[in-house]
Amino acid sequence: MGLVDQLVNQPHYTLVNQPRENDILSHKELFDSIPEEYLSHKEKYENAIRKTVLYYRLMQKYQNYKEGSTILDETRANYRNLVSFAVFKDYPPLMLHNGMFIPAIAGQGTPEQQKHWLKRAKNMEILGTYAQTELGHGTFIRGLETTAEYDPSTEEFVLHSPTLTSYKWWPGGLGHTVNYCVVMAQLYIRGRHHGMQPFLVQLRDEATHMPLPGVKLGEIGAKLGLSTVNNGFLAFEHHRIPRDRMLMKNAQVLKDGTFVAGPSSKLAYGTMIYVRVIIVNGMANLMAKAATIAVRYSAVRRQSQIKPSEPECQILDYVTQQHKLLICIATSLAFSTCARWLWDVYTGVMGQMESGNMDHLPELHALACSLKVVSTMDVSGLVERCRLACGGHGFMHSSNLPYTYGLATAACTYEGENTVLLLQTARSLVKAWQKGSKGKPLSPTEAYLMDKSPVPKWENTLDGIIAGFRRVSAGKVQDCVSKIDKLVKMGTSYEDAWNQTSVRLVAASEAHSRAVILATFRSEVSRAAAALSPPLSRVLHQLVHLYCVYWALERLGDLLLYTSIAERDVQELQQQYEDLLQKIRPNAVGLVDAFDLRDEILNSTLGAYDGRVYERLMEEALKSPLNAEPVNQSFHQYLKPFMHGKL
Ligand SMILES: CCCCC/C=C\C/C=C\C/C=C\C=C\C(=O)SCCNC(=O)CCNC(=O)[C@H](O)C(C)(C)COP(=O)(O)OP(=O)(O)OC[C@H]1O[C@@H](n2cnc3c(N)ncnc32)[C@H](O)[C@@H]1OP(=O)(O)O
């Protein structure tokens, strides 16, 4: 199936754009009569719960959960991600229920535990979240303080939060919504530490929703975005749970307290890999949404003249506007392409691990880290660029660009803070370099590091640019290894040498990620294009070309350092880029229309399909409660006395 065909026909579209009679989005009760911006913090949450219940009831009615279809497949279809944008401008309070609670049970539970708990969770009989981060620790998982002490006399675990910093802090839905959660805690048996393990813990009474004895719960307060996710805190006071609540797919604790280690202690971190993989596709959706809004608005908005003798032009005719926005279209396609590729890598490695083969887990971890970072970093920046490209109207909540920015930028932090994850990938690259230098084979995505051939003459082609990015990455990795080796030879500890080289390591890791993304985007489009019509194939290749040239120009410094690119090559690249902007401009609106995001999903005064921007902006303005009366009471209460010198 061709790439754009995939875009238009992927499963979520069949759900979202299904015939009217069972079209979730045709249920207008899902939408707000009063824009949620005018609700209080508490009302926003309560309204979100109202819509959540409606939304899930419709999802259960319309979506065909094939018995045995895993949540991974359903989530991959992405419809929840897109349709939820229609109902919630921010994520719903149950984002973590589907996004991590269910995947954690699926990935960490025994078959019996999955059979019991997945059924209840997918039927929404219980609602859960994933509680790992604490007030004092998010990145450094080994430093988490919540303990789970096994008591063989009662065959129970005693969960305890020994300090304020050990309070679980951030989990979505934890404040007032969920009644269960997967808690990551340090396991102790007879005083011996057995690492971080996952525990399925009931937090609230299923009938009264009251917190159970020994469980302290609340929400963490107002945030930059995700205002309806109900992120909360959780503390345990020597809270006891049965032995069978430890999710024991990987490691087990027997009745007598014997600890049976799993094949790798890192398997407990598996849910994070899964979510990082999912996030890449989520970013592609956010980028498609913002690009659709900004490109359509740029086709409607007329401002100033290119020639004094002509009428005001569409702002999309300004080449600077094309420079701002056309890369956004290409970026969405690049990340949706890479997301599918990464998902196939993920499912392949998971399959191998089921049969005990762990060999490819480190490469998957490195890929998941680097693609999660680059997709969230790029999309956050480009969504903000879309907002700025819409001028004042982009600053309105009704444009839905500020909310979209909030959703994107949050992902730079959650599921592994971006710097930290790039350092994880750097760790893998340095190890690969050291391995390759001893003549050992490297993983497919890192094999290029050992290309010791002389730097070839630069070519302003896709092959040339992709090869150039690989040279940059390999050169940066080599420089890092040399610097670390030099510092160690001078008596610096490896850890200090690593830290002193970490700025370069992060850059090397990003360069590697870009090399992987360019190569994957290019090869996946070439493969898909064969099944597409020539015009469609041509425009997709133009987008791949634009994407590669854009990033070559963005990373000129690195290319000048590590390749043979010369001044005249750069001049030619710049011209290629401007020619591509001109070629793609006529298809810009058609390309964002091909994302096929309905008005309800865009939720935007600027991006609606009919282009009635000004009428929609005015309609939304009049919904402000302040416009209900010509004179607000504060005039009589404060302004009038003040202006008459009486206050
Ligand atoms: C727009 C998006 C829409 C889609 C959204 C979809 C769903 C929504 C769901 C979630 C989003 C909302 C909420 C967010 C939830 C969360 O944030 S959950 C909490 C997430 N927290 C983290 O990610 C913590 C980050 N920190 C870490 O992962 C580790 O602490 C770190 C890897 C940074 C360091 O760990 P440390 O123990 O210090 O390990 P080392 O650096 O020493 O490495 C040890 C070895 O282990 C390997 N390894 C590390 N992590 C993993 C892993 N996850 N899987 C496999 N292997 C791993 C590492 O490579 C080392 O191996 P070697 O020793 O080199 O061989």
Ligand SMILES: Cc1cc2nc3c(=O)[nH]c(=O)nc-3n(C[C@H](O)[C@H](O)[C@H](O)COP(=O)(O)OP(=O)(O)OC[C@H]3O[C@@H](n4cnc5c(N)ncnc54)[C@H](O)[C@@H]3O)c2cc1C
């Ligand atoms: C919107 C949102 C939703 C979230 N939802 C959940 C959830 O549902 N469940 C959950 O468990 N968690 C959740 N989190 C928490 C999230 O996982 C953590 O915020 C994240 O892992 C970062 O940890 P931290 O906040 O402690 O930041 P820190 O780790 O304290 O990072 C602060 C700074 O220190 C730097 N730093 C830290 N360690 C290193 C290092 N080794 N090397 C170099 N620099 C370093 C970082 O780069 C960063 O600049 C959520 C967070 C957000 C923002």
